[in-house]
Amino acid sequence: MTAVTAAPVRSMRTAVAGTLAELGDERPDLVVLCADARALALRFAARHPERSIDVGIAEANLMGVAAGIARTGRPVVVCGMAPFLVRRAAEQLRVDVAGPGLDVTVLGVGGGVAYGTLGASHHAPEDLGAVAAMPGTRVYSPADVHDARWAVRDAVGGAGPAYVRLGPRENHLVHAGDERFGPDGLLDGTLPADVLVVAAGATVAPALAAARAARERGVAVAVLRLVQVWPFPAAAVRAAAHGATRVVTVEEHDTGSGIGAQTALTLCGSWSGETAFLGIGHGPAPVAEQEGLFRHHRIDEAAVLDAVMLERGSM
């Protein structure tokens, strides 16, 4: 059981910038690239200017250069805004990095709808699934500074291509600083639970809040907080769902290619019960900040609580 608090808020970018600087000290071969978006790379660059490269606003070239450097045996971290890394540079990421299994970690800031009122061009609700579909990748969606630091270290420390979605603003602290993160995620609550909620990234906070509210109403709820979303921790999800009568997934992601779909594939044939898959659909969205978009897409606390509390048979 983890202590959960609504405050203080912290910036993943600030936290990960520190982690990158540390990794630069620890790994003298590490190179960090960015494309005119230096926030993550600033502290690394201050310590290791010779290993820090800004390619300008040119994401396709960014990913190709990363591939070239990695082909010589150096690990590479690529920093940038998620929508442009996973869409504009998708082919280079797929063919030049993931195909040959190169040691390149992509840090995508602002996946999902985190860029809010900047609009649809800056949203990437498909980023996690898009990268997960590329061969040999590991994909992470941390929720706060604690699992963000772990995810970046795990991504850079592992062999092969990886993608980490990071928040662009500040995130509620939902994890304790000393938690032992791993590929199976972390469980909040006790098993067996009547309802299992599976969440990752920015939907962990509303999932935990909804679970607290449901418990106050007498419902036994467990929340599986995923940090690594690909390879999908199928065994952990299957074990957590055992004994539950309802499974709810909630994600700041395209519903068809994220943890909801993976949960369905995992449980299909081995578990029976009611399900609710909360995520981002394809319809138009209002101009709003992330919180408003969470309400619109029904991936906020109220929506999770509704899904948890809904009468059986009505979903």
Added chain:
Amino acid sequence: MPSLRSAAAARRRILGYARGRTVHLGSSLSVVDVLAEVLRRVHAADPGAPRSPVVLSKGHAVWALYALLAEHGHPRYTDAHGLPGHPADGFPGIDVATGSLGHGLSIAAGMAEAFRLDAQERPVYVVLGDGELDEGSVWEAAMFAAHRGLRHLVAVVDVNGLQQEGPTREVLDTSPLDRKWEAFGWRVVPADGHDADDLASALDLAEQADAPAVVLARTVKGKGVPFMEHDLAWHTATLDEARYADAVRGLEP
């Protein structure tokens, strides 16, 4: 080691690959002399030093590379069976998987960056097609390489003047190539892409340049087989035995 002499033999191999399967013949025949000279230089370098990588960014011309590697003694390339139509990892002598156009210059630039960090002076060679220059990512990489002063990056453009659907000037006119590359901060060296001495001199100049350098190699698509030269019909082709025999007879001695 491959040379223009082996390029002549390689042309026969390229035609042989096209017996029974579709091969990008025109481009492979236009670039084979360029690749032969690049490989000759790579393998002539100090055998104790790490070998310079060769990135065939116009990956559809991989048949020229296979043929030259076969001439170099790689048994994997004696026939086309099981060979991918674009360079793939895991094949001997293939340094970088390519095939999606516009990627190779960025990869080569990344390698040049890494070698500079490692204080290695070796050149990085990348071979592009003139049709490939339509891709915007080529020019992203060109700007980047000049801005970063990657003087050991050596590009060669196989300027055969034809792309899949027609003359490059008609599909998308990228001329004047010399002034474009110069404007992007590169040193430009023109060459006859089928003349061994001229190519060698051009690559000498390119390797000694104080900035990234590009050799604009004028070539003929389908070079060496008279009925294929300048003819887009041979961009990709499969040769039956009669056509193969015609083509081989047409090869220059």
